[in-house]
Amino acid sequence: MKTSIASHLLEKVRAENPLVHNITNQVVTNFTANGLLALGASPVMANAKEEVAEMAQLADALVLNIGTLTKETVESMILAGQSANKKGIPVLLDPVGVGATTFRLKAAKQLLEQVNITVVRGNAAEIAHLLEVDGWESKGVDAKAANGDVSALVKQAAKTLQTVVVITGEVDVVSDGEDVLSIHNGHEWLTKVTGTGCLLTSVIGAFCAAGERPLHASAAALLFYGVAAEKAAQYTQNKGPGTFQMELLNALSHTTGNDVLTLGKIGRNVT
Amino acid sequence: MKTSIASHLLEKVRAENPLVHNITNQVVTNFTANGLLALGASPVMANAKEEVAEMAQLADALVLNIGTLTKETVESMILAGQSANKKGIPVLLDPVGVGATTFRLKAAKQLLEQVNITVVRGNAAEIAHLLEVDGWESKGVDAKAANGDVSALVKQAAKTLQTVVVITGEVDVVSDGEDVLSIHNGHEWLTKVTGTGCLLTSVIGAFCAAGERPLHASAAALLFYGVAAEKAAQYTQNKGPGTFQMELLNALSHTTGNDVLTLGKIGRNVT
Amino acid sequence: MKTSIASHLLEKVRAENPLVHNITNQVVTNFTANGLLALGASPVMANAKEEVAEMAQLADALVLNIGTLTKETVESMILAGQSANKKGIPVLLDPVGVGATTFRLKAAKQLLEQVNITVVRGNAAEIAHLLEVDGWESKGVDAKAANGDVSALVKQAAKTLQTVVVITGEVDVVSDGEDVLSIHNGHEWLTKVTGTGCLLTSVIGAFCAAGERPLHASAAALLFYGVAAEKAAQYTQNKGPGTFQMELLNALSHTTGNDVLTLGKIGRNVT
Numbered sequence: 106m107k108t109s110i111a112s113h114l115l116e117k118v119r120a121e122n123p124l125v126h127n128i129t130n131q132v133v134t135n136f137t138a139n140g141l142l143a144l145g146a147s148p149v150m151a152n153a154k155e156e157v158a159e160m161a162q163l164a165d166a167l168v169l170n171i172g173t174l175t176k177e178t179v180e181s182m183i184l185a186g187q188s189a190n191k192k193g194i195p196v197l198l199d200p201v202g203v204g205a206t207t208f209r210l211k212a213a214k215q216l217l218e219q220v221n222i223t224v225v226r227g228n229a230a231e232i233a234h235l236l237e238v239d240g241w242e243s244k245g246v247d248a249k250a251a252n253g254d255v256s257a258l259v260k261q262a263a264k265t266l267q268t269v270v271v272i273t274g275e276v277d278v279v280s281d282g283e284d285v286l287s288i289h290n291g292h293e294w295l296t297k298v299t300g301t302g303c304l305l306t307s308v309i310g311a312f313c314a315a316g317e318r319p320l321h322a323s324a325a326a327l328l329f330y331g332v333a334a335e336k337a338a339q340y341t342q343n344k345g346p347g348t349f350q351m352e353l354l355n356a357l358s359h360t361t362g363n364d365v366l367t368l369g370k371i372g373r374n375v376t
Numbered sequence: 377m378k379t380s381i382a383s384h385l386l387e388k389v390r391a392e393n394p395l396v397h398n399i400t401n402q403v404v405t406n407f408t409a410n411g412l413l414a415l416g417a418s419p420v421m422a423n424a425k426e427e428v429a430e431m432a433q434l435a436d437a438l439v440l441n442i443g444t445l446t447k448e449t450v451e452s453m454i455l456a457g458q459s460a461n462k463k464g465i466p467v468l469l470d471p472v473g474v475g476a477t478t479f480r481l482k483a484a485k486q487l488l489e490q491v492n493i494t495v496v497r498g499n500a501a502e503i504a505h506l507l508e509v510d511g512w513e514s515k516g517v518d519a520k521a522a523n524g525d526v527s528a529l530v531k532q533a534a535k536t537l538q539t540v541v542v543i544t545g546e547v548d549v550v551s552d553g554e555d556v557l558s559i560h561n562g563h564e565w566l567t568k569v570t571g572t573g574c575l576l577t578s579v580i581g582a583f584c585a586a587g588e589r590p591l592h593a594s595a596a597a598l599l600f601y602g603v604a605a606e607k608a609a610q611y612t613q614n615k616g617p618g619t620f621q622m623e624l625l626n627a628l629s630h631t632t633g634n635d636v637l638t639l640g641k642i643g644r645n646v647t
Numbered sequence: 648m649k650t651s652i653a654s655h656l657l658e659k660v661r662a663e664n665p666l667v668h669n670i671t672n673q674v675v676t677n678f679t680a681n682g683l684l685a686l687g688a689s690p691v692m693a694n695a696k697e698e699v700a701e702m703a704q705l706a707d708a709l710v711l712n713i714g715t716l717t718k719e720t721v722e723s724m725i726l727a728g729q730s731a732n733k734k735g736i737p738v739l740l741d742p743v744g745v746g747a748t749t750f751r752l753k754a755a756k757q758l759l760e761q762v763n764i765t766v767v768r769g770n771a772a773e774i775a776h777l778l779e780v781d782g783w784e785s786k787g788v789d790a791k792a793a794n795g796d797v798s799a800l801v802k803q804a805a806k807t808l809q810t811v812v813v814i815t816g817e818v819d820v821v822s823d824g825e826d827v828l829s830i831h832n833g834h835e836w837l838t839k840v841t842g843t844g845c846l847l848t849s850v851i852g853a854f855c856a857a858g859e860r861p862l863h864a865s866a867a868a869l870l871f872y873g874v875a876a877e878k879a880a881q882y883t884q885n886k887g888p889g890t891f892q893m894e895l896l897n898a899l900s901h902t903t904g905n906d907v908l909t910l911g912k913i914g915r916n917v918t
Contacts, residue, residue, distance in 0.1 A: 132692050346685045410889070626888065
């Protein structure tokens, strides 16, 4: 895949302004909504089981994030997910902290069984936990440094889960079970601000809504997000994570197709 | 109405520091609380049906926002609203995304029936949906550009709902069913940050608490908020929505009565 | 206590990166998570009764904040608290607005009875309400200026509640029922941003996790937080509360052990 696909897709997202329905955790609602607006998409948040199916019918993508899950929210996610499946829009799953508790693992598996998921995005530990593979550590909802073979993990995960899988970390990888693409953008500051992973999942949702096949749409979103993070880091200088949070929103709004074209770094891993 | 009323009321809000009780959506809690604090009012958030009636008794205004509604929250809103009515404080309704789902429309109508609402604030599409008038489009929780006669809509809405109604957009209008005032301040950046409408409803609540008749208090709040947004946009230059979000909080704190007096633009529409 | 203890403990927190499990209010989730990350700790938020006990087993400290309490959350807090007690990690209680409603007061008392609390942090009015002592006023969730003898109050509270108690205000005081320490850092801007008290409680949690006795760990956290606030205020100049919110996150990340050593002001009150 070439960065020109990402560049083109970014412009398509901005032209089409897809509505992304998020059922997400309490920590990141504001940041996610502002990030989607900054990018040029439209966010909507709705969690009540009385309305999620109807809301998903209006949406162009649905994002399910298990960050501060309750029993009621799991029900809502299934209702929304099945409604989204009926409409044929992409459904994304962000298994936040899935390795931390049995409740999260059961919920994530239930979602994968009862909803047709298009893309799963997590850190290496989360994806490994979903597969019940050992050797990947996490701390609460954050991954420790990955030292295993992430390319093999992402490919295996995509095969097993029968979705596109994105693993983010120092290098981001994405696979549909056949191909593995690696994205070499992004910045360490992203680990210093809460919700940057959650927001990324919603950004991938917006790119998937714009219509490429999910493997390429995901890679395009990763390229865009990584380039935006690099630009944000430049403006942040060394001021701190408060400034970076603000500059990331600025950069999501300012990063152009041409930036993605020229600064994006994508590789294809043979595993 | 002259801008001197708004200028005077702003100073009264700051002197009296009204307590605004918000039952609002998950996306905007932090931004709303910070915006009210910046203005010089006191925010309190409380949603549990076990405490909302008691909390409303302590408050000087109550704001009901249906953004991420649940069945439980509707109950709480009615309890809080009736408690506020007993105390005689203003109650504001923000019908976020009321056109998106049946659940939201039913909840909004229930609130309008069972609680004596002082002011309803929404975009044109939301207000039109409340009245079940056609021809106003929305996208999720955001309005598309209004191309109908907003002045006629706001007046009709105020008559039908028997409240003061505020419709925000490129021009803001407010009516009590007789008069229609239009406010020509504000900035396009407001549409790039989530929760600026929700926060505005709470700001109107603070102004209503300071005691003018709701038509004028609402217009005063719109003038203040619009002028603050213009000042924030100036400081933002073109840096992006992250910077604007921060600068809006700054401007809510710095905008003076004199700024409102000299920069506020208010008209009276004959419809 | 000398500021060198605080300086040393800050470096220990950063080296150990404790996981702080927060069951907190909707308003401050994002700010709390970002503040803990900025400091160098790891935040996790989880509220569902299905998972809180398990999550607390992974954590190094647990923070219970009653800001937007529901009946369900009280249950979760007790489950999490008892799990934390079993593991032997510090448990902190932030009785936000406990004087505002009967529901909050009952919940706070229930938590104090059924969970072994290590540290309680509040403003003077909140702590007085917990003790049902008169003469301390609040406004919603914010304290009015304290004009009583805070040192006597904090000592009495620590004796009665049998926890370490922190009262924050113009001067912060902390007591274990025997000693009373006073911290003379901080900045008025802290009262202009929502959640700065809530975040502080979580920061105290991180310091308690690093292992000093709770009296000293609390004083150390207060010194660090107060010095960080002063540095943030310097960078904020007079721009406003939006800028201060951002600069506080920056300062939590940049404030060094040496800053705390040289700028911290701690006294010992004989009462």
